[in-house]
Amino acid sequence: MSPSNSRTALITGATAGIGLELARQLAARGTDIVLVARNEERLGEVALQLTQEFGVRTEVIAADLTDRAALEVVEERLADAYRPVDLLVNNAGFGLKGRFLDNTVEQEQAHLDVLVVAPMRLTHAALGPMVERGSGQIVNVSSVAGYLPRGTYSAAKAYVTRFSEWAHNEYKPQGVHVMALCPGFVRTEFHERMEVGRDSAPDFLWLDAEEFVRAALADLDAGKAISVPTLRYKAIVTGAKYVPGGLLQRFQSMGRR
Template sequence: MSRTALVTGATAGIGLAFARQLAAQGYDVVLVARDTARLEAVAEELTATAGVSTEVLAADLADRAQLATVERRLADPTDTERPIDLLVNNAGFGLKGRFLDNDVEQEQAMLDVLVVAVMRLTHAALRAMAERGSGGIINVSSVAGYQPRGTYSAAKAWVNRFGEWASVEYADRGVRIMTLCPGFTKTEFHGRMEVGRDAVPSFLWLDVDDLVAEAIADFEAGKSFSVPSKRYKAITAVSRHLPTRLLQRFQTLGRK
């Protein structure tokens, strides 16, 4: 029987790389993003290149009603034909400005996508997976979750601790949960924030395909955390021990 993965933010960047690599491994794929045209284009690509079945769910995860449609797709434990075997919670965005420079509704939307959607989709998937006794969840966080870089970092810190707890809590129910913590990655993410590549030293940029390949390997190996590349493993380790005031000196990195 084929396996099915649901990937949010599946039309670009890390989400698209996950969709492509999982399809190449034989997963049927449920693609979630806001742009219907781009979703359909990715679905056609995956069907043509990997020969897998695809399903498109257009949804803005900051909208609670649209988020609910994705929850329903994840939650049905009686769907024996195409249950979701793997959820990749990847959708997200950042804000270039500092907290008081942003409109509070922008901040709310970011919180809704980075935290509320992750919590609700994980809850929906976990219920069905735990009932079946099998399944997996990858929550895409960030090394920023280990650093004081405003509300984005605060949201990712929540994802880190949530995943750390859940991976232990539900292991005996047959569900594997991994938190992925990438650093600066060559995707559309920073371009949408109007942040140039020159805002970050070149050695800190990661290749998205390498990042996702390493993440999938870590997931298959049963790891609860995946931090791609030796340089970001080192940065994460150091960040755990440096004082907040010192770390705050680097909070403008990636905002030019």
């Protein structure tokens, strides 16, 4: 088992995709992991795997982040001064395949709750103890979509990126590092759950999850406020600033087919 003075990370959406890979790479560093996801059985399986493979302590919280009562349980864990969380990763998320009017307002509300409300509330819960201790890290998983016109997903991710950048500058003097992590297309279950095929975007845009997370943690170690993977996505983000929004919007179906 890991020593009692080891770091602890709390990761939402930790049983699949980027969240699972982050849990694995952080555990490999000796970080204890608090896993948050909806599926209690899957949480137990991942927790056991991490403990057996890396010898770290694990804890699980089964929570649907669209449920305010369940979200409050996670907030309370983050605010617990006797069991400090050194790193919060707001990773939970999902996409809606349809365009705005193809979705019900309830679907859009759940989308907003997971992508915006949950990261905001969990960041608020974590920041207090971190500022009091004078140390801590928060990673909010955003998306390069936040720089592009792609409906409410894009709008939500734009919020996450700007909120994180502001929080980084606001609380860095008090010892807390906040980073927006902006993936593009990553080979995970995210698009499969949307029933979107890998052929929905060109091959060169798809990233390997292990390499992506390794680069993300390197940016976190370097103290960056925003992490954008690979030169190709950095170029897309830079170029998007100079391309008219109407032209960019023509490509909004990419990654949704």
